[in-house]
Amino acid sequence: MSSETVSGWRRSAAIAVALVLLGTLPLWVGNTYYINIASQILLFAVFALALNVLVGYAGLVSLGHAGLFAIAGYTAALLLQMGYGHLAANSAAVVVTLAASAIFAVLALRSTGIGFLMITLALGQIVWGIAYRWASLTGGDNGINVTTRPAPFGLSLASAPSFYFACLVVFLLALGSMILFVRSPFGASLRGTRDQARRMTALGYDVWLIRFAAIIFSGFWTGISGLLFIYYNQFISPQVAALTASAEVLLMVISGGTATLLGPIAGAVIVVVMKNVVSAYIERWNLVLGVIFIVIITFMPEGLIPGTVRLWRWSWSTLNSRWNGTPEKPAQEDASKEPMPKVPT
Amino acid sequence: MxxxxxxxxxxxxxxxxxxxxxxxxxxxxxxxxxxxxxxxxxxxxxxxxxxxxxxxxxxxxxxxxxxxxxxxxxxxxxxxxxxxxxxxxxxxxxxxxxxxxxxxxxxxxxxxxxxxxxxxxxxxxxxxxxxxxxxxxxxxxxxxxxxxxSAQCCHVMGDYATKELKFRRAALISEDFAFGYEQMAGFQRVFEDNGGRVVKKLWPPLVTPDYTPYVAQIGKVDCVFNGFAGSNPVRFMRTYADLGLQGKIPLLAGWTAMDDALLRSLGDEAVGVISAAYYSADxxxxxxxxxxxxxxxxxxxxxxxxxxxxxxxxxxxxxxxxxxxxxxxxxxxxxxxxxxxxxxxxxxxxxxxxxxxxxxGDVFIRRCERKGKQLVNTVIKTYPKVSQFWTYNEADFLKNPVYARDYPPAKYLE
The missing domain is CATH 3.40.50.2300 (Response regulator)
Incomplete structure (x- = not known):
């Protein structure tokens, strides 16, 4: 019991330190460029968390999420271009994204597994195709410029630090909603549909409806991250909806660790940092990114965060048994070999 | 380095x-x-x-x-x-x-x-x-x-094709993206203003494994103008030659489609291609x-x-x-x-x-020739001091929409 409280205390301390670090980031990072990178990490972390709802907790791998991301971005960008205000454009974008998520869900939930993957892939490509080919509406691959950032409550988001704080607030809200979701009966029933769909049906749960709700929930945060993205870049073009964009965010989720809260965030950090910071020093950064993924998959097939926890516990228990000379190692190792915790540490 | x-x-x-x-x-x-x-x-x-x-x-x-x-x-x-x-x-x-x-x-x-x-x-x-x-x-x-x-050199090509080469019917082919649209539009505008007719416009996707179905659609024309970019022109010209069109229907090209840096990847299929470019290594x-x-x-x-x-x-x-x-x-x-x-x-x-x-600046009309083992783009005509507006009135030019897939509209498509 005492170790429980110790770890609980440690956890609160770690969360407090993380919050303080995130909250003061513009002060200690200094250079605008790195503040912008941090904003990017946060907005992609929201995107990855949203996808993780499906990939991790529902067991539904989607390759069309960039489509939803782009629908939100394009809706807002088009309305802004027509002269609507930020509030109207953003609200409409969220509504349109939720509607699109519902359509995605109705079509894709006719199957699971590979079937689901292929249908979402096709839907994502349709969005890409519309963005690319319906040039009179979307500007084709010339894209749409978003001239201004919004100023909610009179606070302008034009500068890098202010935009970072906006991203941070959205990120914390997204993370908070994910924590609630994971702990809620809805989260539990969604994991149930992932692990034992037939048993859930037998128990009287409406598996389809649970999955549908999960897609809507995921679509909502995907749309929000899409809005952050267009305000960050102040530009949107069809590349946003491309298959590679869907694959990239899926990689973030898988490399960080599916069905964990920290995993997608870690994945977003890795990909954004490699793409934007490391690429300045290493020309073949794609190769380095590939090697990192291979290393993660080889040594931590469950993902970076759960894998690190497992290795940490294993080395800790090994050391413990060495020092104490007690033969408790096998028992501990067994415990650590249990399936990864569904709710993260 | x-x-x-x-x-x-x-x-x-x-x-x-x-x-x-x-x-x-x-x-x-x-x-x-x-x-x-x-x-x-x-x-x-x-x-x-x-x-x-x-x-x-x-x-x-x-x-x-x-x-x-x-x-x-x-x-x-x-x-x-x-x-x-x-x-x-x-x-x-x-x-x-x-x-x-x-x-x-x-x-x-x-x-x-x-x-x-x-x-x-x-x-x-x-x-x-x-x-x-x-x-x-x-x-x-x-x-x-x-x-x-995009269109600055293509205006020139349209002019050269009608006035010097006396072509009247043209087919256009380029990748399906903005750079392609703008190039083709520039050529079409000058070509048609000088009395020519663009009778076919083909838009293969950026990544096209095989150009045969597109080349097969070209039909009876005096010339084909292509605006490919990257490594696509190499594969396009090979298909064009393989299907026997080289020498029968003259091939015209924008600057990216016949760039001097591409010449070492090209062979006899490129000989005779006439291109308009703002630069020539020659x-x-x-x-x-x-x-x-x-x-x-x-x-x-x-x-x-x-x-x-x-x-x-x-x-x-x-x-x-x-x-x-x-x-x-x-x-x-x-x-x-x-x-x-x-x-x-x-x-x-x-x-x-x-x-x-x-x-x-100057825009050059070049013909691809074989000199010994090497291909060269020999300059055959120089258009001095070409503006982005060609010879059109600047204000009127800017009043029109930007060049696009459907602008200016093609009136003579068959």
Missing amino acids: AVHRRRVLKGLAASGAAIATMRAPYVQAQAPFKLGLLTVKTGPLAQGGIQMEQGILTFLKEKNNTLAGRKIEFISADSGGNPAGARTKAQELIERDKVNVILGPLAAFELLAITNYVRDNATPLISLAAAEDVTQRAANPFVIRPSAT LDTPSNKRLVADMQRDYKVLPGGYSAGMYIAGQCVEAAIQKLDGKADDRKALAEALRQVSLTDTPRGPIQFDKYGNVI
């Missing part, structure tokens, strides 16, 4: 102690002029992007890394060939590295993603990307373009002689439009620094000075800029 960031960093690390002891004002007085290159070194566009880097490095090497008395610090960034990447890398160059001027980017959609950003941050940008509107309806005081708009100007010789020596390649464009961009920077005489750190003044640049000796001949920042 020359100054890559890694080397710069190594140098910094080595001289770290020395820098730390310097006083800030002293450092500023001695600070080098920072030249940022925003290019593409990974992904499908990498070939052109690497040629851009070779072009500017060749220029800097020739100048011994010093332009008009200012030491140059060169920083290269890889955008990966997508708009979000271009935006982030532009931020890196401007906010972190605080460059004085950006050269690049390569692709139109990258340029469109960052034009507002460079204006807001008052950083001059010299781009090769061809997007028409950047120097037309959405002109930006911080952007100049020493290469050409030109006899002193700076072009140096560029061709240096590129052959250092990289064993013939420079094409990308390398020459960046070499010229370097010349523009040098001229602007010279003119500002020590005040080149004022980015706004630098942007203005860049627009006033007028050069007599560049690898493409004399150039100057219009009030929108786009180049006014």
Whole structure:
């Protein structure tokens, strides 16, 4: 019991330190460029968390999420271009994204597994195709410029630090909603549909409806991250909806660790940092990114965060048994070999 | 190779102690002029992007890394060939590295993603990307373009095809994206204004495994004008020759489709192709002689439009620094000075800029010929001082919508 409280205390301390670090980031990072990178990490972390709802907790791998991301971005960008205000454009974008998520869900939930993957892939490509080919509406691959950032409550988001704080607030809200979701009966029933769909049906749960709700929930945060993205870049073009964009965010989720809260965030950090910071020093950064993924998959097939926890516990228990000379190692190792915790540490 | 960031960093690390002891004002007085290159070194566009880097490095090497008395610090960034990447890398160059001027980017959609950003941050940008509107309806005081708009050379080709070659019926084929639309539209407009008819427009996707179904649709025409880019022209011309059209229907090309840098990947299928370009390695100007010789020596390649464009961009920077005489750190003044640049000796001949920042310069009609083992684009006609508006009235030109897939409308399609 005492170790429980110790770890609980440690956890609160770690969360407090993380919050303080995130909250003061513009002060200690200094250079605008790195503040912008941090904003990017946060907005992609929201995107990855949203996808993780499906990939991790529902067991539904989607390759069309960039489509939803782009629908939100394009809706807002088009309305802004027509002269609507930020509030109207953003609200409409969220509504349109939720509607699109519902359509995605109705079509894709006719199957699971590979079937689901292929249908979402096709839907994502349709969005890409519309963005690319319906040039009179979307500007084709010339894209749409978003001239201004919004100023909610009179606070302008034009500068890098202010935009970072906006991203941070959205990120914390997204993370908070994910924590609630994971702990809620809805989260539990969604994991149930992932692990034992037939048993859930037998128990009287409406598996389809649970999955549908999960897609809507995921679509909502995907749309929000899409809005952050267009305000960050102040530009949107069809590349946003491309298959590679869907694959990239899926990689973030898988490399960080599916069905964990920290995993997608870690994945977003890795990909954004490699793409934007490391690429300045290493020309073949794609190769380095590939090697990192291979290393993660080889040594931590469950993902970076759960894998690190497992290795940490294993080395800790090994050391413990060495020092104490007690033969408790096998028992501990067994415990650590249990399936990864569904709710993260 | 020359100054890559890694080397710069190594140098910094080595001289770290020395820098730390310097006083800030002293450092500023001695600070080098920072030249940022925003290019593409990974992904499908990498070939052109690497040629851009070779072009500017060749220029800097020739100048011994010093332009008009200012030491140059060169920083290269890889955008990966997508708009979000271009935006982030532009931020890196401007906010972190605080460059004085950006050269690049390569692709139109990258340029469109960052034009507002460079204006807001008052950083001059010299781009090769061809997007028409950047120097037309959405002109930006911080952007100049020493290469050409998409249609600038194609207007010329349309004129040459009707007046000199007496062609009356044409088929157009190009990739299904904005650069292709703008090129084809420019050709079509001049071709039809001179009495010709465009009877077919074909748009294969950017990634097309086999051009046979498209070549098969060409039909009975006097000429085919193609605007392919990247490595696509190589495969297109091979298909064109394989299906027996070479020699039967003359093939015309835009600058990217017959770039000099592509010649070493081409064979007999390219012989006879007539192209319009703002640069030819064949030109006899002193700076072009140096560029061709240096590129052959250092990289064993013939420079094409990308390398020459960046070499010229370097010349523009040098001229602007010279003119500002020590005040080149004022980015706004630098942007203005860049627009006033007028050069007599560049690898493409004399150039100057219009009030929108786009180049006014010669455009060359070239015929591809075999000289011994090598292919060369021999210049057969030079159109001097071609503007982006061709011979049209500037105000009327800008009142029309930007060139697109369906604009100007094709009235004679069969």
